[in-house]
Amino acid sequence: MTGAMDAIPLVDLKAQYRAIGPEIEAAIARVLERQSFINAAETRAFEEEFAAFCEAPEAIAVSNGTTAIELILNALGVGPGDEVITVSHTFMATVGAILRAGATPVMVDVDPDTWTMSPKQVARALTPRTKALLPVHLYGNPADVPAIAAAAPGIPIVEDAAQAHGARLHGGAVGSGSRAVSYSFYPGKTLGAYGDAGAVTTADPDLALRLRRLRDHGRFGAKYEHATVGTNARMAEIQAAVLRAKLAHLPEWIAARQRLCARYEERLAGAGVRLQRIEEWAEPTWHLYVILHPERDRLAGALRERSISTGVHYPIPVHRQPALAGVEHRVQDGELPVTDELAASCLSLPIYPELGEEGVDRVAEAVHDVLAGAHV
Ligand SMILES: Cc1ncc(COP(=O)(O)O)c(C=O)c1O
Missing domain, CATH: 3.90.1150.10 (Aspartate Aminotransferase, domain 1)
Incomplete structure (x- = not known):
């Protein structure tokens, strides 16, 4: 509640903390008790719970929403010489991740009414080099993924849902019509961690496996066995614990x-x-x-x-x-x-x-x- 004379901030994380502080503190205390900080029980539980929330078969916890996009493109084999169609009316990270993956961003205009990727513009931007489409569900309003898919048959769609946890389109959850979805849990997001964190959801088990390896130095099985060259893009256990407490709300x-x-x-x-x-x-x-x-x-x-x-x-x-x-x-x-x-x-x-x-x-x-x- 806001009194008539109080200042109104853009976002009020303190108000949220006042409401759920004890739950957050209990979640962090669990991790401190266990002294297990990476790739352990909280991360696995969060992945299951977030996948269920998103109605997705798989969720892969990563270090932030930018890396989520970059790793998806890596896992899809999108890189130098390839084009990825996206929008310019977005946060820098969407386009930055395409560039960090070594691919060429192709920016199209957004629809004047919905302010999200225009399927008509996508159809005009296609070239033989187009290897992925990256619509952004800006402000939490989903882009028209089926219309975008129809405009570019056979091209994989990756959804940037950094701002759209829980959004739905055409009766289904975000992700039901695409190869993968990236999420950010930057603190001010609708679901925010207490630091940087992110996730990918996908229905493709091979893609999920590649992402799990990419985020953890290409590891498989034993600690010092590396199947591929990956990176360190893991989510911290403390963040997973905080996110689990918040996901319930x-x-x-x-x-x-x-x-x-x-x-x-x-x-x-x-x-x-x-x-x-x-x-x-x-x-x-x-x-x-x-x-x-x-x-x-x-x-x-x-x-x-x-x-x-x-x-x-x-x-x-x-x-x-x-x-x-x-x-x-x-x-x-x-x-x-x-x-x-x-x-x-x-x-x-x-x-x-x-x-x-x-x-x-x-x-x-x-x-x-x-x-x-x-x-x-
Ligand atoms: C649309 C969009 N894409 C990507 C990102 C990147 O997420 P992160 O800050 O977790 O790297 C953000 C949030 O910051 C965003 O708003």
Whole structure:
């Protein structure tokens, strides 16, 4: 609950900790008792529980969401000379992981209404070198994976669900129509660890085995037997224990986010802001609640004066980042107008389960108040 005069942060991890502190402390204490910190009971249990939550046959715990994508591409044999179609309206990690895998990112524009990968643009971007598609379920709103698959028959799809734990599309869980899904458990995520952590889910047992080896120096069986050259991308036991404690609450947290975002939609009606379109087949989990307004910076500043924090996800499209200069990549048609417009006008409003209806009402009233009389 948020009192009328309290500051409203973008995300409130302290409120979450106040609610479940003893469970987290008990989980960490279990690991301290055992003194077993890597690849042990907590990681195995988390993998089983997270796979069940995702309705996926296999979950592989890894060190973070960026590595999750890189390892999936490695395990699929995607590397130098190959192209991976993705979006530029995302966090740098999506494209960075493709580049770290040695492949060439091909960035297409997003749909102007849903803000996720446009299947039409995918069809136009295909070349004989296309080896994977990497849609992002941005803000927790699932991209249309079946439509993307239909636009690129036979090309493996890897879903970046760093922001979409528990989201559903076309009646199935995220991952039901693709080769693999990557997740991030960065602390502020809908399911967040107490440090870096990530996971992959897949229905392909061979891919799962390759990923388990890749994350652990290619080990198989004995400690010093290495089948392939892998890396160290393991999840720490303490993180797995924290994630297990939080996973038990995830369905209720997601339901709270869905309730609060429905209220935002209702309360923001008539404020003159644009909202992300949610297709009738999509069940988003609202990692972020994002509005568009041409005077985004003025709006953010005025909200800050009213003690309301906001964020911008993301202000610079990946294809315009200095990091991409001199690095092999392709931008569909040389320009991504929808991506540019989103970067210039998107504003993330506070969203977290403990925000409460009062918090949403206060933010929405402030948005109305600031924009009343704005010339748009
Ligand atoms: C869309 C997206 N992809 C990938 C990542 C990378 O995850 P991590 O920070 O766990 O490496 C993140 C989160 O930070 C993200 O939001």
